[in-house]
Amino acid sequence: MKCRVCRGKAVIDLPRHNASFCPACFDSYLMDQVWKAIDEFEMFSKNDRILVAVSGGKDSLALWDILNRLGYHTTGFHLDLGIGGYSGESVEKTRAFALRHGLSLHVESLVQEVGASVANIADLTNRPPCSACGVSKRHLFNRAAKTLDCQVVATGHNLDDEASRLLGNILHWQDGYLEKQDPALPDEGDLVRKVKPLSRLTEKEMAAYAFLKGIDYVVHECPMSVNAKQLFYKKIMNQVEQESPGTKQAFYFGFLDRRRRFYADKEEEAPAHVCRECQSPSYTEVCTFCRIRLKVARSEQDQDVTTRS
């Protein structure tokens, strides 16, 4: 197969664009897609300081690499989830990447912040692990952005993540989530802006980028993801994509074009409260993160009492 642009030897075929690329032309294509997303959604400028949420996986490490190449000011933030060997490898690969590229990295630990690992939090609070993990990440990313003087948090969500999430949200008509499904959520009071610069690129394209750039990322899956519903939606989307290449992007981009029309004129409701525990904006008196934290602390006290008696 030959590269569509230079007729050199192709290393990746992209049925959705009816194209194949050699490494150099694939790089130009990919950088262009990221640039388009940043520009179209006015994600950030060269004056902003960007907190890149880095998990050690292909997407977030590639994102950090790309933003750095594009000349943006970035600070990496890694949250150690306390998931045994998986988290150990994730921290290690993230640190190695930062060191290799001379980038600044800030690491926090979920066990230190909440008092338990993702698995234990899930057990103690009766929440699915990914929900506990998601709440903690949102809270701690925002807090880190403010402490580290960053105006925006960038995450490595790709087109597959966004299209499968959209499918799940539509199947259950989750209006609240659909309204907020945007590659760039503006800042709101104490909540910093959140952006997804990889939302025009597929999971396979990001993995190919990481491979071609020699980025050493964690290939193993998070052990908690086994039952994640999102994997099922991704599988369905990919089956549709195989039958009809281009559907995934048409579905997601089409939604973004219409979203403002569907949910027009709705005033964004800012959180009415300030969490009495951590003073961050909250829709309830105590924010979800602090409720989790307090529940973990209470369960551990109860366990202590039971073991002592």
Next chain:
Amino acid sequence: MTDSDSQTKQDNERPGEKTTLSVYNAQTGTRGQVVYRRKVHRLLKDLGFDPETVLVIQGEQLLTQDETLAPDIEVEIRPVISGGSR
């Protein structure tokens, strides 16, 4: 002989060619021997992988679907799909 049988013969049996191929799955860490297929897309079909969900790597090279596989070098299949929220 059915159509798919003759297709298999064309794709697989060539005089003097190796008939098995070593495959390494980078996500599960498992290794195994499978029936040799000349083309990447045929191998993926045999193994039940959707081409959108994996990278196929042989000898440090990323391969497109129509690429011919060398019979004596291990092939790495690297799944690219991750779950959960990020």
